Amino acid sequence: MMRLEDLFPGLAAGGYRITSPRDKDYNCIAWAAGDSRNWWWPDPDLEEEYWPPGHPRERTVSAFQGVFIALGYSVCSGEEVEPGFEKLALFADELGKPTHAARQLSGGRWTSKLGKAEDIEHALHDVAGEVYSSVVLLMKRPVPGTGPATSESP
Amino acid sequence: MASIPLKQTPDAPPAETLEQRFHRLAATWDEATAYLSSMEEASKHPAYQEIIGMGQAVVPLLLRDLQEQHRHWFIALRQITGAQPIPKEAAGNVPQMVEAWVRWGKDNGYR
Numbered sequence: 001m002m003r004l005e006d007l008f009p010g011l012a013a014g015g016y017r018i019t020s021p022r023d024k025d026y027n028c029i030a031w032a033a034g035d036s037r038n039w040w041w042p043d044p045d046l047e048e049e050y051w052p053p054g055h056p057r058e059r060t061v062s063a064f065q066g067v068f069i070a071l072g073y074s075v076c077s078g079e080e081v082e083p084g085f086e087k088l089a090l091f092a093d094e095l096g097k098p099t100h101a102a103r104q105l106s107g108g109r110w111t112s113k114l115g116k117a118e119d120i121e122h123a124l125h126d127v128a129g130e131v132y133s134s135v136v137l138l139m140k141r142p143v144p145g146t147g148p149a150t151s152e153s154p
Numbered sequence: 155m156a157s158i159p160l161k162q163t164p165d166a167p168p169a170e171t172l173e174q175r176f177h178r179l180a181a182t183w184d185e186a187t188a189y190l191s192s193m194e195e196a197s198k199h200p201a202y203q204e205i206i207g208m209g210q211a212v213v214p215l216l217l218r219d220l221q222e223q224h225r226h227w228f229i230a231l232r233q234i235t236g237a238q239p240i241p242k243e244a245a246g247n248v249p250q251m252v253e254a255w256v257r258w259g260k261d262n263g264y265r
Contacts, residue, residue: 050246
């Protein structure tokens with residue numbers, strides 16, 4: 001089995017922590033949206049993936065942005081911790097196709113569900129590179145309980 | 155007339171069984187696509203496509219692995235069998251999708 005550090009070299013330098021065992025039942029977008037029971041992805045005409053109703057099933061930054069806006073997020077510019085807000089980061093490849101999302105923890109580190117593999121805690125850009133490319137969008141919302149309801153989760 | 159001794163040829167490696175071939179390909183695919191979220195993109199991997207090419211014979215192995223490992227064989231099963239037993243409301247819920255396929259397998263004489 002290939003080591004995480006081989007695929008994500010940044011993790012070796014920045015340090016990371018595995019926070020869950022491998023799990024094939026949910027993925028990064030679900031995890032960023034606070035859902036650990038479903039597999040979220042918008043492949044067109046694919047009936048095996050969840051995507052919130054009413055949002056275009058297309059692999060574009062705007063489609064993902066629209067889903068997270070519906071969950072109470074708005075676009076922001078900085079990745080630093082802002083008290084009272086939680087943030088997420090969307091990664092996309094050089095063609096603008098989303099590849100991954102990470103969610104900020106209260107202490108400023110980030111949490112990622114790596115596809116069908118583990119959840120890890122890491123520095124944001126340490127998972128950038130060949131697999132997920134780079135951060136293209138940052139969003140934030142008030143910490144749940146103080147912001148809009150997330151009624152779109154299945 | 156003197157007989158010429160037959161030259162011993164080394165034993166050919168035993169042929170891979172269907173099950174061995176499936177597990178080899180499944181392990182290759184699993185590792186290569188572990189960090190992807192797109193089921194469609196993962197299904198395009200050559201090992202996954204080779205499993206689809208194994209046809210009906212591999213369906214029992216897919217169903218068993220799906221139930222035990224929750225590996226995402228949904229596209230392969232749909233393409234091989236032409237069936238889609240997953241109800242729309244279960245889309246993305248892997249345990250429910252697995253259950254739907256396992257039930258389909260039982261209803262169709264697998265196991």
